[in-house]
Amino acid sequence: MNALKTVLAAAAVLYVLPAFAAGTITITDPYARFMPGAMAGAAFMVIENGGDTDDRLIDATSGIAQKVELHTHKMSADGMMQMIHVTEGFVIPAHGSHDLKRGGDHIMFMGLNEHPAEGSMVHLTLTFEKAGMVELDIPVDASR
Ligand SMILES: [Cu+2]
Numbered sequence: 001m002n003a004l005k006t007v008l009a010a011a012a013v014l015y016v017l018p019a020f021a022a023g024t025i026t027i028t029d030p031y032a033r034f035m036p037g038a039m040a041g042a043a044f045m046v047i048e049n050g051g052d053t054d055d056r057l058i059d060a061t062s063g064i065a066q067k068v069e070l071h072t073h074k075m076s077a078d079g080m081m082q083m084i085h086v087t088e089g090f091v092i093p094a095h096g097s098h099d100l101k102r103g104g105d106h107i108m109f110m111g112l113n114e115h116p117a118e119g120s121m122v123h124l125t126l127t128f129e130k131a132g133m134v135e136l137d138i139p140v141d142a143s144r
């Protein structure tokens with residue numbers, strides 16, 4: 001399984017390379033989770049910005065879902081964790097990185113057109129304010 005993960009991660013990074021060459025954004029360690037029976041899922045990754053100016057992830061789309069939104073988690077007044085649609089997007093600081101991780105900022109798939117199988121790849125298009133579009137295929141891995 002570890003070997004497979006390594007291969008999938010390497011494939012994902014290679015696929016991103018053309019976009020990386022055009023811009024300053026690098027995506028590492030992307031994965032997606034879909035709970036059995038649920039019509040939603042989420043994607044996580046580390047987004048690095050090698051450029052001299054801040055960039056911003058402003059949109060995400062995928063053929064697998066009717067709606068893809070940038071979400072974060074926030075504690076409500078009554079102590080419940082809520083997911084919030086972050087319409088202004090996520091800032092990726094110059095010479096820094098921004099983590100999309102469980103319990104924090106994430107990319108949300110809503111209204112799935114299909115339920116991706118564990119171990120398959122999901123195609124995702126990310127749009128950055130400055131770097132433009134980055135296409136990537138990310139592995140479905142509910143074990144993380
Ligand atoms: Cu969410």
